[in-house]
Amino acid sequence: MPTAELIAIGTELLLGEIVDTNTKYLARQLRDYGVDLYRSTTVGDNLQRITSLMQEALNRADIVITTGGLGPTVDDPTREAAAQACNTHNEFHPELWEQIRQRFLKRAMNISDNNRKQAMIPAGAVVIENPVGTAPSFIMPHNGSVLVCLPGVPREMEYLMQASVIPWLKDHYAMSGIIKAKVLHIAAVSESKIDEMIADLEEMTNPTVGLLAHPGIVDIRITAKAASEDTANTMISDLETIIRQRLGTDIYGVDDETLPQVIQKLTENGPYPIKVILGGFSADTFKGLEGKNLLVERVEPQNFTQFRNPAVRLTSPLFTCLYTPTPELSRIELNFSYPDLTDTMTREYMGAPGLREEWAVNFCLSFIRHQLISKVYPEEKNDPS
Template identity: 40%
Template sequence: MRAEIIAIGTELLLGQILNTNAQFLSQACADLGVSVYFQTVVGDNSARLTAALETAKSRADLIICTGGLGPTQDDLTKDALAAFVGRPLVVHQPSLDKMDEMFRKRGIHMVESNRRQALMLENSDPLTNDTGLAVGVALTHDQTHYVLLPGPPKEMKPMFEKYAAPWISSKLHHVSPLYSRMLKFAGIGESSLEHELLDLIEAQTDPTIAPYAKEGEVAIRLTTRAGSRDDADRKLNPVEQQIRSRLGHHIYAADDVTLEEAIVQLLKQKNKLLAAAESCSGGLFSHLLTSVPGSSAVYRGGIVCYSNEVKHGLLNVPMDLLEGEHAPGAVSGETALILAEQMRLRADTDYAVAITGVAGPEPSEGKPVGLVYIGLARKGGSTLVERLQLSGNRDAIKLRSVKSALYQLWKVLSNNG
């Protein structure tokens, strides 16, 4: 079954809110075995919504609309679909009774416009709204299935899961659900990863192999249709093993987790503590780590040693190393090493990361933008230092330096270093 999701609301087109409904519905449809081929966003305009419905009908078997079921005059979804399929709107009495009771208990007069939320298309199936007032609608007309859902996610999600998903499932005939597995990579770019796996990607049939990339990380999604999870695993496992045989040293998770989440989990498993000294990253390393729930159990904290005075005063980096005609400078492997070692001692941790470099937009100390040094101090082991030459603007370099530091830490933790 081919599906199209139509999100209705001018606020979406203006960028005032994110279209998270489409993301949720696409994933939920995949779980049902429904392939979402298109996503459309249309404003609160009857003519444009009708045009979107016409286009969707020409290319989809299932059309899911979110938004436009409320009480105001710009909530046009039910009216537009009623006109499109030639069915009148009728009152869904249980929904109207629910509204009457709610307003009565609150001692508030219910204005006539609220009745619009209890309307449904004649001879359609109501989708109960357990968390709001607007009733949803499901119907089949001219061999096309339509589902109308409210826009607020707190109403849309439970309505879909409890009522719409079973309705859609009842329309499916011998369609196996989709099963996916996410492999997360670090320390390798999207183009390099694709190059290593190009023959597998080009030869893919089932399972499919789809690369995804975001700043500092790359993922591969493996997807197949199968009658059960066990059947899916039998198809996915050989493909994953092929990928691991080539790039296993870059795979930090076989789940949709972030690199910082994986590191927090490893630190917990090994009962180890971490701290950080950050210069050019300006506290971003600490921010990502502390965004992970439970990170306080393993992350002691950090120092943003942005100036040479703080590097010297708090972390004992000698001034003759930081400044002077022949000094290595703040952006150097020597400084990264001392920052990491001193931070580990000061915080009394098993590991400490140091990041120092030139984020830009101008060179510093005569060194190019993007030059970064990562230090990693280890209790009972030697301190590692890595030199990087990163590209991008200031924000990109900061994030890439942090992701590189996380990757170096992950490698050490994974190898019990």
């Protein structure tokens, strides 16, 4: 399988003014076509640093893809950097200039001499015409590797990647394989505990297993490289079975599934209306939880006692979740009540203040889900798909 590196160009990225979605998109594309992505880098609009980075990447990888820096201004140095990195010079392409002029005319926009810069392409490069924007791109073979320079505008970049770059790469590289990934989500279990349970699996080379921790949630990523999608899916499925045997119902979902979605699925056709009472949480938390058979009510923390100890016999399941933040830590008090069934839990979290409420929300949702599958709907099991 060919190897690749990505370079995102733009000082605005380093300043945090915009989010780099291009790298995520390109990484997924390369993965789906069986290309090993070993490194991604962000660099500002500095000619010398971009040139040096391109040279280093071309020495390491088969395919180097850059995004950004193809505009008409002085701080768009990608063309010049590419020419220097590949020991060549830029050439003016009259046909590209005419295309750029026509696009400006169709949009009733004024064009300046600065835009002529966008018709400059490194000598020897394969020109990629841009029918959806004003920045032509190019593919530059160099010493057995290739440098692909794409615009930073996501809509343009994605179009050119699909329409021109992927077909070119297929023609020049053995891209018959595939890399597939599946993510399993676990809540309310520490990363270190999960690591203990599957440490031997993390030593594997294909498929591979990796952990990623979020506040109150840990993701287990399974990645497989194979000659076909069916083979990759089988490799992932076999390893997933082993992980599920070890972690059981602590796994609540896969890939894009969220805890609110899983709880919704559990309750939507159940025989009982479920009520969740929240106290102390921000108004924008627990989005997507309330639904057909599940009611969410927010009350002031000082009024919580009456709900945790209801005076009348309950006829449907009731959950209360009280969140109490302090300068030192955050505390959650969880309670589940139902005729002849009760459970309580208290937890404290001393992590970064900006992460405490997210941790509390995920821990509460995990508590609700576990009570539902163990006491309210014990016949329900996680969908292993």
